[in-house]
Amino acid sequence: MDIRDIAFDIYKKSLDSVFSGDSFAEFSELNSQDAAFVKRLVLMALRRQEFIKNVIREYAAKKIPAKPDAVHMTIIMGAVEILYFRTPDYATVNSYVNLAKKKANKFAGGFVNAILHKICRDKDEIAKRAPFPFFPAAFVEILRKDYDKKRINSIERAAVIEPALDITVKQNPDEWALKLGGKKLGNSTIRLYQSGTVNELEGFNEGCWWVQDFSSSLPVATLKNIGGKKVLDVCAAPGGKTAQLINKGAEVTALDISAERLKLLEQNLERLHLSANQIIAADALEWLPHAPQFDIVLLDAPCSADGTLRRHPEIVHTRTISDIRQNADLQKKLLDAAVNAVAENGILIYSVCSMTKDEGEKQIKKFLDSHPNFSIDPIKAEDISSSMPENFNQLISQEGFIRCLPDMLGGIDGFFVARLKKNN
Ligand SMILES: C[S@@+](CC[C@H](N)C(=O)[O-])C[C@H]1O[C@@H](n2cnc3c(N)ncnc32)[C@H](O)[C@@H]1O
Known part of the structure; x- marks a missing residue:
């Protein structure tokens, strides 16, 4: 199958439902160069979709559906190649005319041809424009509940940029920063700016580090001196936080509802030469009422995941208010x-990779109202970074929560963390 045909199918799938980047692996028949091209093309189409829809509107009066149909999808993909990949105009237009005939109907070719020719003619000027909007109106509406226009604008500008690769190292962060040519962030994250295949980087096969956005490392970063402590990781897979907990010497029970995702957790721990005390496949809602007690319970809850929009731009096109309510x-x-599973004087860490306050701040405020035996254990910037903690003050809210937004620290995932204490 033609690689643009494959890219079209992934693009369509990602507009129909949010799916993880893993879905690119479905097309394992592709060699690594073609797979990288498909991934780049789909991600760029998702990031530039609203901007290119406006460009199309300059050339044609025809209404564009909010979720682009097959004709407009082919134009958006073609425009991405012409404007940003600089593939030769003639070959590009031709490929997308044929793709439109196949994916839409045999009459679609003329329209696609006409618009792409105009984009080729004006490409130098269009490519220089700032590529906004990135967020469709419906996504802005979701953020408007919690943030003002200026902040949403700043988030949008940060979120359109392809993120750097953050890894968490087991030990010697300064050494690894030097070896890999990266920059240390916090206590154990190294930020890498070069692209390339992750598993070809030094230390991957030896299990010295794992991929984890800086924000995602923060819930466990707030836990100090946990050697020998009994920790329950309630929503554990694929195990980024489980690995951090074990690496800090805790005795970890890792639970997740998905047996498939737990297989990934096991593979990850095996590569890292780390082992959990127990791995349990179960629905936490059924398991927790009968659970033994733990010193620390980490609930890294399922969420709308809109904080990960830099790597999953499909989220801005698919998230709805009702998704947020359900989560x-x-x-x-x-x-x-x-x-029930938190021991007296124990700690409950709650985290989500979402920017919405219904899943973060407001969720915890409601929880505290109905559970007076829990209180906020305020997180401090020193918990996040032992060197230059003042740089991390911006992540700490007045209440002592961590509130990360994509426009902070040169680009991070949106994230929320609360550290709560169970009182006698
Ligand atoms: C945000 S992810 C966890 C990521 C993980 N903590 C990490 O750092 O790699 C949420 C996880 O919750 C799991 N999950 C969803 N509903 C659950 C339930 N009722 N019981 C247990 N796990 C659940 C999902 O399978 C998913 O793996």
Whole structure:
């Protein structure tokens, strides 16, 4: 199958439902160069979709559906190649005319041909424009509940940029920063700016580090002196935080509802030469009411994941208010159930990779109202970084939560962390 045909199918799938970057692996028949091209093309189409829709509007009066149809999808993909990849105009236009005939109908070729020719004519000027909007109106509406226009604008500008690769190292972060030519962030993250195949980088096969966005490392970073402590990782797979906990010497029980995702967790731990005390495939809502007690319970809850929009730009096109409501309902149930597993004077860490306050700040405020035996254990910037903690003050809210947004620290995932204490 033609690689643009494959890219079209992935682009369509990602507009139909949010799916993880792993879905690129479905097309394992592609060699690594073609797979990289497909991935780059789809991600760029998702990042430039709204901007290119506006360009199309300059050339044609025809209405464009909010979710682009097959004709407009082919134009968007073609425009990405012409404007940003600089593939030769003639070959590009031809390929997308044929693709439109195949994916839409045999009459679509003329329209696609006409628009792409105009884009070829004006490409130098269009490519110089700032590529906004990135966020469709419906996604801005979601963010408007919690942030003002200026902040949303700043998030949008940060989120359109392809993110650097963050890794968490088991030890010697300064050495690894030097070896890999990266920059240390916090206590154990190294930020790498070069692209390339992750598993070809030094130390990957030896299990010296794993891929984890800086924000995602913060829930466990807030836990000090946990050697020998009993920790329950309630929503553990694929295991980034499980690995951090074990690496800090905790005795970890890792639980997840998905047996498939737990297989990934096991593979990851094996590569890292780390082992959990117990790995349990179960629905936490059924398991937690009968659970033994733990010194620390980490609930890295399922969420709308809109904080990961830099790497998953499909999220801005697919998230709805109702998704957020559904996630918030499940998070509330998980929080209520987790209470039972926290020992007296124990710690409950709650985290989500979402920017919405319904899943973060407001969720925890409601939880505290209905569980007076829990209180906020305020997180400090020193917990995140032992050197130059003042740089991390911006991540700490007045209440002592961590609130990360993509426009902070040169680009990070949106994330929320609360550290709560169970009182006698
Ligand atoms: C945000 S991910 C966890 C990421 C993980 N903590 C890490 O750092 O790699 C949320 C996880 O919750 C799991 N999950 C969803 N509903 C669950 C439930 N009812 N019980 C247990 N796990 C659940 C999902 O399978 C998913 O792996």
